[in-house]
Amino acid sequence: MFNSALPFIKMHGAGNDFVVFDNRKLQLSEEDIASLAPDICDRKFGVGSDGILALSIPQKPEADYTMIYRNPDGSNAGMCGNGARCIALFAYSLGFDATHTFNVHNQVYQAKIISEDTVSISFPMEASISEQQINERRLYQIHTGTEHIVTTVEEADLKKSDLLKKQGKKLRYHEHFQPKGTNVNFICGTNSKSLELQTYERGVEDLTLACGTGAIASALAWHHIQKQHQPNAKYQVKTEGGTLNIHFSFDRNTNTYSNIKLEGPAHFVFKGTFL
Template sequence: MLEFYKYHGTGNDFVMIDNRTEFFQKDNKELVAFLCHRRFGIGGDGLILLENAEGYDFKMVYYNADGSESTMCGNGGRCLVAFAKQLNIIEDKCRFIAIDGEHLATVATDGTVSLKMIDVSGIKIEDKHSFLNTGSPHHVQVVRNIGSYDVFNIGKDIRESELYAPGGTNVNFVEQEGPNHFRIRTFERGVEDETLSCGTGATAVAISMYAQNKCDSNTIQIDVEGGSLNVSFETEDNISFKNVWLSGPAKLVFGGEIEI
């Protein structure tokens, strides 16, 4: 029997496992995919292991829903911080290590979790899209009528296109809602579908829109299908971005045991 917890950050949901004793079968892709399956397992956009790491409060190990180990997940990182607080590993701030390096995080009294993302540079701005890495690779494309946009099919085509071979990319479609306020929908690789929220995607959109002078504040609201996130950063040249923070809710859904 495997003890687990389920968390979500604006609808981006994750299976959480306390793996500080290193019991979990980390090379078993089929097990991860089973646990993330929404009909036969627990259900989630990904699975996250909380592990010990010397010099840090904990380590984050993230798997996609298909069982493959993934790059950084912003909402997953925020949810893991909330999980660490539930386990009494941390109080209201922490420092942890993930696949893309060191992260800082804070937990506010209202439950908002703010996560410091990696510094971002090397943004590629093309005529119809931009591309950048915010811990995971992201294609950003401005569209109209985003509510009725065919995110699945168009996103899948871009994700699998020659432009991003062989590894593929996450794909974000964005529409401006107001000054420093955008709505996005994201097709995530690994999940291979649209998700209700993507933290690294929200971060990528905020930075990309600022770099293209579509907003004038370094604090930007990003509406996702599952709620709202905020992204803040510092920049002096619109090319390099540092002190990047992603903030929003991270909530426990339920916990239990499952036979494996």
């Protein structure tokens, strides 16, 4: 258990907010970080955030550092896209190159600082879509570093936060997705290459203002739903907290997506010490 003062920076990427700290000297264990998460992420009794991010010494030879992410309830996630842009900008402020690499678990991602508040993250994995039907709802399940499902809603329903939260929670805990559960993305296409998104996040157990890995899953699902076949695409995903750009390649023979990039904002908010 860690019980001394912790210097941190509060950051956000499209309104998805994080407590970020340099763990290279501190070397808090993953268990310490998980047990710190509920206290530090609490919006009344703590700093308040959608997650905690530790920049740690690299666990892979090809990575410049390790990103350790925990949800506010302390649970582990495969990846956090908005958090990745934030930690990359934080790393740049600590002296890492404008183009650098980091690992999250076993995957190595590449970050590129595009401007003082825009970052692009290249995802190393290929993704494919599995269609499912639960009750009356058509769902698109996609692993974009972490667990996601995508479903379409009417434009008017995208504004009904209480309804989405209720439906999101039901799907997140649906037996079909147990034991891991899933993040749930509600989308509405605005044109062939742009869409609006609201995400119910596992581990936050609420809608967040944006979800990066969810925006990727949503862009791929929207491409799939429209049966588009172009080999390279750029989609724009509008969230409550800002706009994210998703680039990808599509192989129509194998129905797989690769060269996935997530580009969007990252901002410093304030510095502090958690006592």
